[in-house]
Amino acid sequence: MSEEWSNLIGGKWTGAEAGKTLNSLNPADPGEVVGVVPASGKVDVDKAVRAARDAYEGWRLTPAPKRGEVLFRAAELIKENKEKLGRLVTREMGKVLAEGLGDVQEAIDMAYYMAGEGRRLSGETVPSELPFKDCKSVRVSIGVFALITPWNFPTAIPAWKIFPALISGNTVVFKPSRFTPVAATRLVELIAEAGVPPGVLNLVNGTGDEIGEYLATHPGVDGVSFTGSTAVGEKLARICSGLDKEISCEMGGKNPIIVMDDARMELAVEGALWGGFGTTGQRCTAASRVIVHEKVYDRFLEMFTNAAKKLRLGNGLSRTTDVGPLINDSQLKKVLNYIEIGKNEGARLVTGGRSCTDGDLEKGYFIEPTVFSEVSPSMRIAREEIFGPVVSVIRARDLKDAIGIANGVEYGLSTSIYTSDVNNSAVAERDLDAGIVYINAPTIGAEIQLPFGGTKKSGLGRKEAGGRGGALDMFTKWKVVYRDFSNRLQKAQIDKD
Ligand code: UN1
Secondary structure, X not given: OOOEOOEEEOOEEXXXXXXXXXXXXXOOEEEEEEEEEEOOOHHHHHHHHHHHHHHHHHHXXXXXXXXXXXXXXXXXXXXXXXXXXXXHHHHHHOOOHHHHHHHHHHHHXXXXXXXXXXXXXXXXXXXXXXXXXXXXXXXXXXXXXXXXXXXXXXXXXXXXXXXXXXXXXXXXXXXXXXXXXXXXXXXXHHHHHOOOOOOOEEEOOOOHHHHHHHHHOOOOOOEEEEEOOHHHHHHHHHHHHHOOOEEXXXXXXXXXXXXXXXXXXXXXXXXXXXXXHHHHHOOOXXXXXXXXXXXXXXXXXXXXXXXXXXXXXXXXXXXXXXXXXXXXXXXXXXXXXXXXHHHHHOOEEEEOOOEOOXXXXXXXXXXXXXXXXXXXXXXXXXXXXXXXXXXXXXXEOOHHXXXXXXXXXXXEOEEEEEOOOHHHHHHHHHHOOOOEEEEOOXXXXXXXXXXXXXXXXXXXXXXXXXXXXXXXXXXXXXXXXXXEOOOOOOOOOOOOO
């Protein structure tokens, strides 16, 4: 018997009104049902939105430091449960255990960070041009938020959205991916246990097709925060902006690592391996392009290929595994299709390229770490997001050429350069058109205390996570307050003394 999980609506754990369910499967062995969750329909969404609306006034008026105390307790509870939750992430999503634990750690970091924001949430006070008058700007909550998250970070990405939404005084209807609902539900259980009042955080499990757009466009929803594919994000943004809803989307990437001729080669290889094949390439920040200076191209390619061949595929729970499975059959097919596209476009397949059929791997959605060389920037495998363990190695003449290639795609999330020359690093930092630039580190591994998000088709609207320009801007709006205590009518711009 696999475990049954529920939705959370108005503080009550409940199934879908229609009684339908979805199975969540282990991608390393899809015969294993990780858990069964409600397959919610529109009525469940209606109820969750109503509950969030009803709870809004009380939560908005709860002092932010008090909201922060709840978040702090949530951080402590998630921390106490880190090991178990991390294993659950690995079983349900497939990433190796160290990464499953890292996923949960990112959620913990975000909870502590946003708990602290409860005592900041600061605005500005500035002098008035008139006597006996003061002026300030304050952050205010927006209302009911729909949070829609993907499967690749089953706890971290929900935490990126839930905690800043709550600390800002909004209430939430959260719809996690239908492929990782159990880890998300467990996360919500822990947050609820921390003392979030009924209706403030609601969870509806279900498929995007059935309830995703319905939730985002619901008249009772004031704002939407979405992470997922560019196609879905752009569609939601178009519809929601027509409905006057706040919307922010984190979407795809085609993230490059530039390797200069003065790079420390072992370090660059190690970085490209982690950036390209970590999380089986299923990060929006994954390094799917390595752009190498022509002087070191052959050497890099040989070292990188040899290292990629040594990576061990397997179940993420096994200690010997370096690379886990893809999330599901349709991702497996998509990645294999891109490998065919690459071959047909004339790129050279240097290693990998096949799904795995040896022993236990046959059961899961495994594809060998794949490297293409002789990739030209115009090929589809160099421009389109694959979201799998496929890295294109591209030749560049010099730094300018490399930056041109790096910027020459529709995406701009994360970028990286390996170089020992401080001037090269400064030029890359200045000229790479992306939300994130790494120097001598791969494209993955953003920390939560700075904004996260990209340019061009990688992001729409506000950014995620912390720091100036981060998620508080997504989940609050500015209000300006002028207070006149002169007891007479004063006219700005007109009164002379
Ligand atoms: C994502 O892939 O959608 O920077 C998020 C990183 C992680 C977050 C990735 N901290 O790779």
